[in-house]
Amino acid sequence: MGPGIVRTSAPTRAPHQRFRPGPAPAGATERSSPRRWFSSLYAGEPETCRRAWRPFLINCVHLGLLLAVFHLYQVERRPFQGHALESLAALAMLVLPAHYLAPLRWKKPIFLAVSAAGLLMVAGPAASVVVLAIAAAFIGTCYLPIPWVARASTCAAMAAAIVWARPSLAEAGLPEEVIPIAASMLMFRMILFLYELKHARAPESPVDALSYFFLLPNYCFPHFPVVDYRTMQRGYFADDIHLTQRRGLAMIFRGTVHVLAYRVVYHQMLIPASAVNGIEDLVVFIVCKYLTYLEISGQFHIACGMLHLFGYRLPETHHRYLLASSFTDYWRRINIYWKDFMVRVVFNPVIFRLKRWPTTAALATATAVTFLATWLLHGYQMYWLRGEWGFGATDALFWGTLGVLVAINVQFDARRSMARKAAQNQTHPALGFAIHGAKVAATFATIAVLWSLWYSTSVGAWLDMMGRGLGGSWSFPRLGMLVEMVRRGLHGV
Amino acid sequence: MIPRPQSTATPRLAILHPLLLVGAVLIPWPQEWATARAVMDRLRTPASSTTETEASGRSAGYYVELVEGHGRRSTHHGRSDRTVGFHEAEVIQYLDNDFLLFELKPEAHRTLFGRPFVTNAHGMHDYPVVPEKSEGTFRIAVLGASMDMGWGVRFEETYIHRLQERLNTVDAGKPGRPRRYEVLNFAVAAYSPLQRLEALRRKVMMFEPDLVIYSATTLDIRLMEIHLCDLIRQRVDLKYDFVRKAVASCGLTDDDVRLDDQGMLVNKPTLKRKLRPSYWWLYDQSLSAIAAECRSADVPLAMIIIPRVGPEDAPSARAEPVARLSAMAAHHAIPTLNLSGTFDRDDPSELAVADGDDHPNAVGHERLFEALTQAIAADPRLSQLIPCRTPSKKPDQWPEVSSTNRPKSNL
Numbered sequence: 001m002g003p004g005i006v007r008t009s010a011p012t013r014a015p016h017q018r019f020r021p022g023p024a025p026a027g028a029t030e031r032s033s034p035r036r037w038f039s040s041l042y043a044g045e046p047e048t049c050r051r052a053w054r055p056f057l058i059n060c061v062h063l064g065l066l067l068a069v070f071h072l073y074q075v076e077r078r079p080f081q082g083h084a085l086e087s088l089a090a091l092a093m094l095v096l097p098a099h100y101l102a103p104l105r106w107k108k109p110i111f112l113a114v115s116a117a118g119l120l121m122v123a124g125p126a127a128s129v130v131v132l133a134i135a136a137a138f139i140g141t142c143y144l145p146i147p148w149v150a151r152a153s154t155c156a157a158m159a160a161a162i163v164w165a166r167p168s169l170a171e172a173g174l175p176e177e178v179i180p181i182a183a184s185m186l187m188f189r190m191i192l193f194l195y196e197l198k199h200a201r202a203p204e205s206p207v208d209a210l211s212y213f214f215l216l217p218n219y220c221f222p223h224f225p226v227v228d229y230r231t232m233q234r235g236y237f238a239d240d241i242h243l244t245q246r247r248g249l250a251m252i253f254r255g256t257v258h259v260l261a262y263r264v265v266y267h268q269m270l271i272p273a274s275a276v277n278g279i280e281d282l283v284v285f286i287v288c289k290y291l292t293y294l295e296i297s298g299q300f301h302i303a304c305g306m307l308h309l310f311g312y313r314l315p316e317t318h319h320r321y322l323l324a325s326s327f328t329d330y331w332r333r334i335n336i337y338w339k340d341f342m343v344r345v346v347f348n349p350v351i352f353r354l355k356r357w358p359t360t361a362a363l364a365t366a367t368a369v370t371f372l373a374t375w376l377l378h379g380y381q382m383y384w385l386r387g388e389w390g391f392g393a394t395d396a397l398f399w400g401t402l403g404v405l406v407a408i409n410v411q412f413d414a415r416r417s418m419a420r421k422a423a424q425n426q427t428h429p430a431l432g433f434a435i436h437g438a439k440v441a442a443t444f445a446t447i448a449v450l451w452s453l454w455y456s457t458s459v460g461a462w463l464d465m466m467g468r469g470l471g472g473s474w475s476f477p478r479l480g481m482l483v484e485m486v487r488r489g490l491h492g493v
Numbered sequence: 494m495i496p497r498p499q500s501t502a503t504p505r506l507a508i509l510h511p512l513l514l515v516g517a518v519l520i521p522w523p524q525e526w527a528t529a530r531a532v533m534d535r536l537r538t539p540a541s542s543t544t545e546t547e548a549s550g551r552s553a554g555y556y557v558e559l560v561e562g563h564g565r566r567s568t569h570h571g572r573s574d575r576t577v578g579f580h581e582a583e584v585i586q587y588l589d590n591d592f593l594l595f596e597l598k599p600e601a602h603r604t605l606f607g608r609p610f611v612t613n614a615h616g617m618h619d620y621p622v623v624p625e626k627s628e629g630t631f632r633i634a635v636l637g638a639s640m641d642m643g644w645g646v647r648f649e650e651t652y653i654h655r656l657q658e659r660l661n662t663v664d665a666g667k668p669g670r671p672r673r674y675e676v677l678n679f680a681v682a683a684y685s686p687l688q689r690l691e692a693l694r695r696k697v698m699m700f701e702p703d704l705v706i707y708s709a710t711t712l713d714i715r716l717m718e719i720h721l722c723d724l725i726r727q728r729v730d731l732k733y734d735f736v737r738k739a740v741a742s743c744g745l746t747d748d749d750v751r752l753d754d755q756g757m758l759v760n761k762p763t764l765k766r767k768l769r770p771s772y773w774w775l776y777d778q779s780l781s782a783i784a785a786e787c788r789s790a791d792v793p794l795a796m797i798i799i800p801r802v803g804p805e806d807a808p809s810a811r812a813e814p815v816a817r818l819s820a821m822a823a824h825h826a827i828p829t830l831n832l833s834g835t836f837d838r839d840d841p842s843e844l845a846v847a848d849g850d851d852h853p854n855a856v857g858h859e860r861l862f863e864a865l866t867q868a869i870a871a872d873p874r875l876s877q878l879i880p881c882r883t884p885s886k887k888p889d890q891w892p893e894v895s896s897t898n899r900p901k902s903n904l
Binding site: 058061062065066068069072073074076077083223246249250253256260262263264266267268274277289292293295296299378381382385386390395454455 | 503505507508510511512514515518519531532535536537538539540554555556557558559560762804810840842
């Protein structure tokens with residue numbers, strides 16, 4: 001800071017440090033009154049850990065109501081998967097008071113114990129033992145006193161061995177759910193953990209590592225957000241526990257609403273591809289097919305919300321992705337954890353290696369590599385969770401097209417000058433709103449069409465459906481009925 | 494400084510959100526608010542798994558496959574099996590140029606869903622039986638499709654067999670009652686109402702039934718469509734005048750029924766679209782023919798409406814077809830037992846034979862049996878014919894009926 005310049009406010013925290021806990025206040029080290037059988041703040045605990053009955057009880061009532069919603073609406077209840085979410089949420093509610101009252105140093109072990117109990121509840125004893133053994137082998141390898149490259153190679157070799165032996169293991173009677181559950185814990189988080197081990201200045205504590213892999217909601221959501229290790233550790237009691245829990249409860253509710261909205265789309269609005277015989281059918285099909293993603297965003301919100309109950313303050317998993325105004329904006333809003341994972345593990349290393357290249361070429365190459373990795377890792381994910389590689393022409397076209405669109409958008413964003421931004425800020429609010437609306441609509445339409453391609457059984461089937469839609473009737477009977485209903489309603493009013 | 498919660502107003506307001514959702518379920522919505530009730534039904538109905546999705550013609554997609562999975566196995570119920578298609582199960586034999594198109598193989602012994610699937614010499618998923626009825630036997634013939642046949646369960650576990658056991662336990666041999674009851678399972682998976690009519694005429698009547706129970710489901714219209722398309726594809730004689738009339742009235746062209754090199758219909762979507770308006774009329778005519786057939790043989794006829802397991806038969810989804818079925822039965826003076834709400838209170842995963850398969854398992858058949866016996870007991874005409882009381886009833890409470898094999902009934 002130059003002479004004569006005086007800072008009038010505290011500097012804002014860098015984004016990657018925003019969840020770092022603040023300094024403990026002076027009074028935090030004092031023991032509370034000996035009359036109470038628990039302490040509101042134990043010695044050495046941060047202020048964020050301070051206990052207070054009233055807000056905690058309100059949060060418990062809130063969680064109880066959400067449990068009632070899960071039960072009444074059968075949220076995430078599927079044939080032959082039963083009530084896994086309800087069971088785990090009930091378990092979380094039962095254990096929450098003990099976790100809340102326990103000293104900070106016990107909280108992670110309690111969370112670990114709850115997670116292990118959750119695994120036992122969902123997978124049963126036989127499968128749980130195998131899952132624990134697999135996880136112990138992988139996590140133990142990360143702590144071997146050998147070079148990082150050797151540890152990473154050993155993990156990769158073990159994964160390859162499981163791929164090779166998977167059919168034989170199934171024939172030998174290995175419970176079928178073992179590999180999907182173990183994989184959902186390890187397949188991406190192990191990559192991030194190894195990345196952390198490579199770059200961390202100090203060794204990671206085993207309790208931190210175990211609590212990173214054994215996440216309670218993981219067992220009812222095998223397709224789980226790729227939680228970042230460092231973000232998770234930094235977010236631990238980074239904010240007042242009651243606020244964190246409240247934020248988590250709001251996330252759970254939002255996720256529930258997404259799941260319920262998905263049901264309305266699925267049952268009420270979604271039509272089969274074979275029923276597309278006109279432009280209105282096509283629009284309905286494409287939009288509804290895209291909206292089926294609400295189930296995933298709902299699940300991710302619920303999963304991360306449950307982690308908040310135990311003090312992990314995490315970023316949003318999705319942020320109004322239907323309102324994205326450009327392709328880069330879409331990429332940043334939908335599945336934010338995946339974007340962060342890709343940026344951290346693929347995009348940034350590539351950009352760093354290409355730092356001598358012209359910016360345009362480096363950005364284009366890094367974006368291309370990122371989307372290639374995204375495509376490959378989606379197939380990898382499908383293999384671990386479902387046992388079959390999910391590569392196909394429609395996947396390649398979807399990720400390829402999206403990658404090209406994002407790459408173009410990245411270039412455009414990089415070249416956009418501050419002057420142009422300033423000029424945009426001077427436009428009339430109504431005009432700015434209209435432009436923004438048009439951008440949102442165009443992004444939505446493009447992504448929805450791409451999504452319909454991705455979800456088609458083949459490119460031929462997609463072209464056939466598009467042909468039937470565009471070549472069929474151009475009337476809008478549903479829209480007419482809707483207008484008529486609204487008109488009658490207004491007339492009635 | 495870390496912000497601390499100063500007021501409890503915000504969390505209290507946030508509590509209102511789930512409270513509203515809970516309230517929306519608990520409050521009784523007025524009957525007239527059909528749309529609101531339908532939306533609530535949808536909200537409370539989990540989406541189908543991939544197999545059902547594909548069966549209904551909806552493509553799945555990456556995330557649906559990832560989350561729902563194909564033929565997913567149990568994670569903690571200890572039950573599992575993959576959905577098995579009827580035609581791939583190798584329990585049927587195809588009939589060339591025959592209106593029935595296919596029937597169950599006689600003496601078939603297969604294992605489906607981990608359970609034996611056995612048929613008798615007459616191609617029935619049932620005990621060995623002879624057409625000749627022994628003295629003092631009261632025979633009930635059940636016409637239906639896969640739900641009734643017992644897809645994925647032993648024939649001893651079907652609601653049909655349980656009914657026979659109950660009747661023989663509580664009623665057979667009592668004064669004025671038959672010595673023995675036989676409930677014969679003539680149901681065949683995927684049989685449309687037209688095929689059930691044909692089976693009645695060709696097979697059932699030679700077993701001299703004393704009562705015919707026609708089982709209907711909300712899937713019957715779809716089965717009708719499949720049957721008609723297959724008849725047209727295989728160029729099989731439509732046999733019944735009302736079927737010929739219906740197909741003729743659809744205005745099919747040569748192009749609509751054109752086959753490709755593999756013998757498949759080239760323009761099947763168009764064909765289906767043209768046939769669709771006639772399905773309910775055809776169903777009505779089929780039911781009329783079945784009623785006429787039974788009347789001419791002096792055999793009482795009753796209809797039951799059986800639900801499928803899962804969201805496809807949720808109350809709002811089934812309301813219209815069930816109402817239509819009931820109306821048609823009333824039109825032909827057929828007493829109807831509506832069992833369509835039998836599974837409403839149960840978790841589908843507890844009742845389905847496999848993931849993605851909406852057939853009831855043994856527990857589902859037990860539920861159907863309980864619902865059926867209660868419905869029979871509540872129906873004055875049927876209960877006179879086949880008293881389905883619980884064994885705890887004392888014999889002196891049973892009504893006196895005539896000494897003939899077939900109790901008098903005003904059916």
